[in-house]
Amino acid sequence: MLTERIKELSSEHFAAIADIRHKIHRHPELGDEEYATAKLIAEVLASLGIETRTGVAGTGVVGLIPGRGPGRTVLLRADMDALPIQEEVDVAFKSTVPGRMHACGHDGHVAGLLGAAMVLNELRDTFDGNVKLVFQPAEETDGGAARMIQEGVLEDPKVDAAFGCHLWGQLAEGKVQLCPGPMMASPTAFWFKIFAKGGHGAYPHLTADPILLAAQAITFFQSIPSRRINPLEPVVVTVSAIHGGEATNVIPEVVEGKGTIRTFNEALRDVIPMEMENILKGITGAQGATYSFESRKSYPPVINDPRMTGVARDAFAKVVGADNVDASGAPSMGAEDFGYFGKWVPSAFVFVGIGRDGVPMAHHQPHFQWEDKNLLVLTRGLAQIAVDFLAG
Numbered sequence: 001m002l003t004e005r006i007k008e009l010s011s012e013h014f015a016a017i018a019d020i021r022h023k024i025h026r027h028p029e030l031g032d033e034e035y036a037t038a039k040l041i042a043e044v045l046a047s048l049g050i051e052t053r054t055g056v057a058g059t060g061v062v063g064l065i066p067g068r069g070p071g072r073t074v075l076l077r078a079d080m081d082a083l084p085i086q087e088e089v090d091v092a093f094k095s096t097v098p099g100r101m102h103a104c105g106h107d108g109h110v111a112g113l114l115g116a117a118m119v120l121n122e123l124r125d126t127f128d129g130n131v132k133l134v135f136q137p138a139e140e141t142d143g144g145a146a147r148m149i150q151e152g153v154l155e156d157p158k159v160d161a162a163f164g165c166h167l168w169g170q171l172a173e174g175k176v177q178l179c180p181g182p183m184m185a186s187p188t189a190f191w192f193k194i195f196a197k198g199g200h201g202a203y204p205h206l207t208a209d210p211i212l213l214a215a216q217a218i219t220f221f222q223s224i225p226s227r228r229i230n231p232l233e234p235v236v237v238t239v240s241a242i243h244g245g246e247a248t249n250v251i252p253e254v255v256e257g258k259g260t261i262r263t264f265n266e267a268l269r270d271v272i273p274m275e276m277e278n279i280l281k282g283i284t285g286a287q288g289a290t291y292s293f294e295s296r297k298s299y300p301p302v303i304n305d306p307r308m309t310g311v312a313r314d315a316f317a318k319v320v321g322a323d324n325v326d327a328s329g330a331p332s333m334g335a336e337d338f339g340y341f342g343k344w345v346p347s348a349f350v351f352v353g354i355g356r357d358g359v360p361m362a363h364h365q366p367h368f369q370w371e372d373k374n375l376l377v378l379t380r381g382l383a384q385i386a387v388d389f390l391a392g
């Protein structure tokens with residue numbers, strides 16, 4: 001019954017929802033610079049008569065839709081930021097800002113959540129409790145979710161559960177995927193330098209060659225996932241940059257590198273950097289060289305609460321059909337600052353497919369593109385989750 005109403009209302013609002021996506025897509029803004037995006041969100045919420053707070057954690061926006069009576073509060077979250085990428089897709093709503101692009105789908109997250117706001121606003125007298133709409137800055141950069149939580153987004157009214165969706169290129173259109181427990185990994189960034197005696201390229205025996213030492217260290221880092229950590233624990237150690245030397249005949253004095261560690265296990269976030277440092281220590285020590293090593297933990301892993309996973313699974317099953325919902329979907333080693341919400345309240349995160357013709361669509365690249373019709377899945381799924389959670 002209610003699902004039919006959600007479907008009808010979202011179809012009625014579809015043109016407006018797609019228009020919002022196009023507007024945001026044309027004017028992508030990087031993390032913590034989402035001024036025009038936030039202004040647009042606030043205007044849409046105001047036009048719906050939804051009580052709105054702006055300027056939360058900088059550019060964040062929070063809307064509140066109270067139902068007919070007292071009850072629990074469900075938080076629905078969208079991220080707003082774009083990426084420093086030059087768009088190379090020819091669409092009518094192509095980015096007008098050089099070097100900026102919505103290449104992760106956050107334009108759709110905002111539009112989809114505003115669509116859910118339009119729908120839920122008309123269904124106010126069908127549910128008790130509140131729907132809190134959270135539009136957060138800086139998912140791609142420094143974790144705007146954490147700052148919004150610090151600024152009280154989980155209070156007043158107190159939030160009982162949080163849900164978020166990500167448009168997902170590795171999943172086909174019309175399909176939805178999630179899983180209970182670990183869903184997305186935690187990233188830890190690292191930086192290292194190797195300092196060693198340099199010299200003439202023709203006389204390597206008079207040097208300690210930091211390039212050779214770096215090559216050994218990088219190779220040896222891969223023995224951490226394969227030999228130091230239980231193979232049943234998913235772990236990634238990626239060295240993503242390496243710099244040293246300039247000339248063909250000069251062995252440099254310094255080589256520096258950096259990269260990312262991914263794991264679902266909080267304890268391993270301390271163990272892996274320690275293992276890396278041990279490798280650097282051993283390899284450089286053997287050659288009379290020295291090193292520096294630094295690591296910094298970023299977002300926590302996204303851990304889906306089993307009950308909330310059930311709420312999201314059942315809600316999406318109503319929207320796209322149970323056959324199209326995979327509730328034991330493979331976790332991803334990607335990261336998401338939605339994990340911060342899950343540290344405080346039971347939560348679930350959902351992947352909504354946008355891949356076309358069986359071809360996965362890679363995120364964070366200049367050809368990233370998806371069809372407007374997927375906005376309907378987002379809007380309907382979020383609205384259905386809210387009414388189902390508040391009813392349950």
Ligand SMILES: [Zn+2]
Nearest residue numbers: 104140363364
């Ligand atoms: Zn992204």
Ligand SMILES: [Zn+2]
Nearest residue numbers: 104106139166
């Ligand atoms: Zn993203």
